[in-house]
Amino acid sequence: MADTLDLQDIQGLIIRGYGNLRAACYLLLEINSPAAAKLWLSALANAITSGQAKPEEKAVNVAFTYTGIKKLGLEPALATMFSNEFITGMATPHRSLLLGDVEESSPMQWSWGGPDTKPIDMVLILFAVNDTKLADIYKGYTNEFTTNGLLEILKLETVDLGDKEHFGFHDGISQPMIEDLSQAKTSPMDRIKAGEFLLGYPNEYGLYTDRPVLKPALDPKGLLPRARGGSGNVDFGRNGSYLVFRQLRQDVRSFWQFLDEATKNPDGSSNPATRLKLASQVVGRWPSGAPLLQTPDQDDPRLADANNFAYYQTDPYGCNCPIGAHVRRANPRDSLDPEPGSAQSIAIGKRHRILRRGREYGPPIDQAELLSIKKTIAEDQERGLHFLCLNANISRQFEFVQHTWVNNPHFNGLYDDADPIIGTHSSDGSTFTIQAQPVRKRLTSLPRFVSVVGGAYFFMPGIKAIHYLAGL
Numbered sequence: 001m002a003d004t005l006d007l008q009d010i011q012g013l014i015i016r017g018y019g020n021l022r023a024a025c026y027l028l029l030e031i032n033s034p035a036a037a038k039l040w041l042s043a044l045a046n047a048i049t050s051g052q053a054k055p056e057e058k059a060v061n062v063a064f065t066y067t068g069i070k071k072l073g074l075e076p077a078l079a080t081m082f083s084n085e086f087i088t089g090m091a092t093p094h095r096s097l098l099l100g101d102v103e104e105s106s107p108m109q110w111s112w113g114g115p116d117t118k119p120i121d122m123v124l125i126l127f128a129v130n131d132t133k134l135a136d137i138y139k140g141y142t143n144e145f146t147t148n149g150l151l152e153i154l155k156l157e158t159v160d161l162g163d164k165e166h167f168g169f170h171d172g173i174s175q176p177m178i179e180d181l182s183q184a185k186t187s188p189m190d191r192i193k194a195g196e197f198l199l200g201y202p203n204e205y206g207l208y209t210d211r212p213v214l215k216p217a218l219d220p221k222g223l224l225p226r227a228r229g230g231s232g233n234v235d236f237g238r239n240g241s242y243l244v245f246r247q248l249r250q251d252v253r254s255f256w257q258f259l260d261e262a263t264k265n266p267d268g269s270s271n272p273a274t275r276l277k278l279a280s281q282v283v284g285r286w287p288s289g290a291p292l293l294q295t296p297d298q299d300d301p302r303l304a305d306a307n308n309f310a311y312y313q314t315d316p317y318g319c320n321c322p323i324g325a326h327v328r329r330a331n332p333r334d335s336l337d338p339e340p341g342s343a344q345s346i347a348i349g350k351r352h353r354i355l356r357r358g359r360e361y362g363p364p365i366d367q368a369e370l371l372s373i374k375k376t377i378a379e380d381q382e383r384g385l386h387f388l389c390l391n392a393n394i395s396r397q398f399e400f401v402q403h404t405w406v407n408n409p410h411f412n413g414l415y416d417d418a419d420p421i422i423g424t425h426s427s428d429g430s431t432f433t434i435q436a437q438p439v440r441k442r443l444t445s446l447p448r449f450v451s452v453v454g455g456a457y458f459f460m461p462g463i464k465a466i467h468y469l470a471g472l
């Protein structure tokens with residue numbers, strides 16, 4: 001029997017990015033009094049926006065860290081059925097090495113989520129059509145926190161840059177689509193089994209995901225869904241997803257100034273056309289979003305949303321879109337071993353997809369002063385991306401993309417090229433190779449343009465599971 005998605009139980013952010021709700025903020029909370037917090041949670045569960053219908057005015061979603069879930073009293077035996085990454089968290093020394101969170105990105109320096117900052121138990125995510133509406137919703141919640149045993153550790157604001165991010169590129173184009181939701185126009189490469197993003201469903205291996213399940217006796221009120229797969233248990237994980245949250249600071253000024261220096265004319269003057277092309281080669285798409293694969297020499301806004309392509313058949317050597325460009329390494333599509341260009345290669349890629357749900361923060365940078373005024377990152381105003389992504393297996397999806405593709409200097413036959421935009425570059429910088437005929441070009445001493453200033457792994461439960469937590 002087909003396992004249809006239970007949209008009423010799935011939190012809305014897993015189903016859609018709420019593109020129509022332009023204002024958003026993230027409230028990082030600590031639970032001081034679990035008893036009071038559970039009463040509050042019980043009311044909140046009724047106000048959670050589900051995946052059923054697209055909200056027009058506002059949306060509210062919630063996710064918990066492992067410490068938060070434990071504080072609410074989930075049976076220890078059940079709590080330990082979560083994945084190891086979620087249990088141990090994003091900021092362990094092992095994970096920092098794996099994710100490249102070292103030097104200025106080390107959790108020791110983070111403003112939240114690190115070993116020296118206040119514990120985060122949950123994140124309340126608010127969306128609204130505009131800032132005024134968001135301020136109203138926020139006020140309603142924040143006024144109630146203290147009496148409900150909660151402490152607001154941090155309010156993370158967002159900014160609406162339209163469909164652009166701070167470096168000036170169109171973002172939010174390429175997303176995987178849960179198979180049961182996908183429309184005819186979705187490319188088969190992007191149609192992904194529900195179990196890659198939702199616990200309790202079959203994944204791209206044809207297996208039900210790992211997740212916390214319990215004996216029916218532990219759910220006397222019958223709140224939780226039945227576990228599929230015939231065990232007779234009830235499923236705490238079903239319809240939930242792991243939420244990876246990383247606050248990524250972008251050094252926009254140094255990004256463009258570095259590219260400006262690298263493309264100057266022999267007389268020392270700037271060359272805006274070459275600078276723009278190099279920036280686009282670094283990203284793998286032009287500012288409009290047009291893929292370099294399809295239009296390698298100039299931007300073409302008609303291709304702004306083009307996404308139905310694979311690399312290997314058209315551009316096996318990276319002469320259109322460099323092999324190490326951000327988008328080509330974050331989703332290599334059909335380029336993977338053992339047989340690039342094959343159905344098997346695409347099938348492997350489907351096991352490493354993430355649903356990106358981030359939003360920008362910090363003021364847009366003044367274009368007029370971008371190249372003319374020099375400021376260190378510490379002197380500049382902070383701006384960046386609240387990178388949020390959802391996946392059912394943090395280690396096989398987000399961490400794999402970050403470690404094995406983005407941060408890997410030897411990705412796909414490269415020699416010393418970590419991701420030119422978000423990669424961890426050593427203190428003497430990294431290289432970026434632009435494959436070309438007859439000879440490739442090489443950019444050297446790339447500094448780090450993106451650093452991590454906070455982060456945590458959360459679990460975004462199904463709405464029935466929130467009711468269960470509230471009733472513990």
Ligand code: N7H
Pocket residue numbers: 165167169170171172173174175248249250283285326327328330331354384385387398401402406421422450
């Ligand atoms: Fe990336 N950027 O503006 O340069 N990203 N990203 N990303 N990213 C993408 O296709 C960017 C980050 C992915 O399927 C685009 O939607 C910036 C992390 C993936 O073809 C642009 C930051 C991770 C894709 C950017 C950042 C990823 C993708 C093109 C940090 C995962 C889809 C627009 C500040 C570990 C690739 C689009 C595909 C696309 C940028 C972070 C992953 C413009 C500035 C941390 C999977």
